[in-house]
Amino acid sequence: MTRAIRIGTRGSPLALAQARMAATALRDMHGLSPAQIEIVPVTTTGDRIKDRPLAELGGKALWTKELDECLGDERIDISVHSMKDVESFRPAEFTIAAMLPRADVRDRLIGASGLDSIPRGARFGTSSPRRAAQLLSRRPDLATVPFRGNVETRLRKIEMGEADATLLAAAGLDRLDRRDVGVPLDDLLPAPAQGAVGIEIRTGDGRMRSLVAAIDHASTHICVSAERRLLMGLGGDCRSPIAALALLDDGRIHLRAEILSPDGSEVIRGERRFPVDDGEAPGQLAAELLGRASAALRSLFTG
Ligand SMILES: NCc1[nH]cc(CCC(=O)O)c1CC(=O)O
Numbered sequence: 001m002t003r004a005i006r007i008g009t010r011g012s013p014l015a016l017a018q019a020r021m022a023a024t025a026l027r028d029m030h031g032l033s034p035a036q037i038e039i040v041p042v043t044t045t046g047d048r049i050k051d052r053p054l055a056e057l058g059g060k061a062l063w064t065k066e067l068d069e070c071l072g073d074e075r076i077d078i079s080v081h082s083m084k085d086v087e088s089f090r091p092a093e094f095t096i097a098a099m100l101p102r103a104d105v106r107d108r109l110i111g112a113s114g115l116d117s118i119p120r121g122a123r124f125g126t127s128s129p130r131r132a133a134q135l136l137s138r139r140p141d142l143a144t145v146p147f148r149g150n151v152e153t154r155l156r157k158i159e160m161g162e163a164d165a166t167l168l169a170a171a172g173l174d175r176l177d178r179r180d181v182g183v184p185l186d187d188l189l190p191a192p193a194q195g196a197v198g199i200e201i202r203t204g205d206g207r208m209r210s211l212v213a214a215i216d217h218a219s220t221h222i223c224v225s226a227e228r229r230l231l232m233g234l235g236g237d238c239r240s241p242i243a244a245l246a247l248l249d250d251g252r253i254h255l256r257a258e259i260l261s262p263d264g265s266e267v268i269r270g271e272r273r274f275p276v277d278d279g280e281a282p283g284q285l286a287a288e289l290l291g292r293a294s295a296a297l298r299s300l301f302t303g
Pocket of ligand 1: 083085167
């Protein structure tokens with residue numbers, strides 16, 4: 001091994017925890033010493049802008065732009081991302097060469113013991129169009145209030161009473177050792193790629209490609225790729241209320257998805273089962289969902 005592998009990551013506590021998971025996996029797989037891996041925190045646009053819903057800025061590589069610049073300039077060798085935050089179309093210059101084993105994919109409800117136990121008219125904190133729409137479809141009496149910041153910040157906002165309840169990804173809570181926080185919701189479909197951590201390299205970097213490919217978790221990669229293909233087919237971005245989850249079932253992919261109007265009044269659900277090497281099926285499911293949606297809902301998508 002020549003010089004240390006530089007792992008670029010966002011600087012949030014969750015991002016750093018995920019970068020450490022990637023570092024540990026690489027170290028264990030390749031028998032590296034701690035000095036042979038370095039973690040390089042990079043501040044992204046999404047981290048800097050704290051006062052506006054990110055959905056308003058929409059589709060502008062909010063979490064990846066600065067990391068991409070570092071990766072492109074060879075200031076880092078790999079980038080570690082929450083796959084959920086990685087836009088569906090990436091520059092050909094970069095390749096997601098591996099994913100870590102997926103964590104709990106569910107959202108957890110904070111501030112109430114179940115969706116039915118939230119008091120009538122309570123304020124629900126979220127800036128996620130998906131979470132807002134899913135919640136309003138079940139509880140139209142609730143009011144959503146904007147809710148940004150990292151996981152710890154959002155938990156503090158609930159403690160301070162800025163909102164009565166919120167949803168957070170189980171994956172993030174668990175990785176921050178907040179395993180006891182919140183109630184998992186089994187019947188709320190998560191965001192595409194929720195719970196998955198991706199490792200990105202420069203497409204031409206053969207050395208990193210083989211180092212990183214060795215820690216790839218194949219079933220996670222297969223399922224998250226199917227969810228991202230669906231997203232591409234929908235032409236959705238972080239402004240579009242989309243939920244999707246692919247699971248492997250008997251060697252085949254079972255992909256479930258829903259698209260929602262922002263106020264939750266319209267919910268279009270669908271699912272497909274298909275072989276893992278069928279790259280077309282997710283796009284076909286996307287087209288089918290859009291075909292069943294009202295013109296107003298369809299207009300939120302460009303696919
Ligand atoms: N949107 C921010 C974000 N990006 C990834 C996670 C959690 C980890 C994951 O889903 O992989 C979170 C926090 C959350 O949604 O609660």
